[in-house]
Amino acid sequence: MKTPIKNYLSITKTEWNGMVVLIALIAIVLAAPYIGQLLHKDTTINFKKFEAAAAQLRQAGGDAYLQDDEPETGDTVVAHPTLFAFNPNRLPVAQWQKLGLTMRQIKGIKNYEAKGGHFYIKADVQKMYTLTADDYKRLEPYITIPKTANESYEKPFVVVELNTADSAKLVQLKGIGPGFARHIISYRQRLGGFCKKQQLKEIFGFDDSKYQDLQKQITVNARKVHKIDINHAEFEDLKNFPYLGYKQVNAIIQYRKQHGNYETLNEMRNIAIMDDEILRKIAPYLVFK
Secondary structure: OHHHHHHHHOOOHHHHHHHHHHHHHHHHHHHHHHHHHHHOOOOOOOHHHHHHHHHHHHHOOOHHHHOOOOOOHHHOOOOOOOOOOEOOOOOOHHHHHHOOOOHHHHHHHHHHHHOOOOOOOHHHHHOOOOOOHHHHHHHHHHEOOOHHHHOOOOOOOOOEEOOOOOHHHHOOOOOOOHHHHHHHHHHHHHHOOOOOHHHHHHOOOOOHHHHHHHHHHEEOOHHHOOOEEOOOOOHHHHOOOOOOOHHHHHHHHHHHHHHOOOOOHHHHHHOOOOOHHHHHHHHHHEEOO
């Protein structure tokens, strides 16, 4: 019995040499980090030299480069802003700066005016996306808009066609500032155009009250709607369409590949995840070629 066990446990000279080499390699790998720490010495920073270099840079007029937390030029504000009664319409840049606004904020206001924007009531100033809530709270008591400028504090009655209006036209509507104008244009692009007024209520924050205030000032030319050729549309063409989710887009494409081109909207009822409500919404946007 001892002989087989001894033969099983015994190792050859070659195996012994291999084991020794393996143990040596493991020891080297384990010791490497410690050896590296001993051989590598951290460089000591000479702060005296750094301070001397900094002093030379200051003398050369380079203080601006040493102030990491200094605001960008567009965010620079006057040290002691002065508050005074002002009409925000066409107010000179220097006056806005005196009130404590940055050049970046002033640029936003001037861009709004350049596109035909006008402040009719104090609340219109609050809609400027470049102004913070604190900025408006600070300025609001000093805003004075003459009645001759705002025509009895009401925006003039205008009629706007939703599918062709730019942001300057949209801000002329009652209760629509630059922010809502951007949302309307963004949603219009995703849809391909509005086919009826009520679609405005699908925009976040656009409630029934706001719609009732606007409905007499807006029209929709459904002929301006961009149609989708559903038999040639791919995933990229449909992914941003607000009435369809990713699963529905994929199902429409896969069904077409398996059964051939759609001839009518009614064929899309065969897709399990397409209900009557979705089909009703997408119908005005589809063509079958």
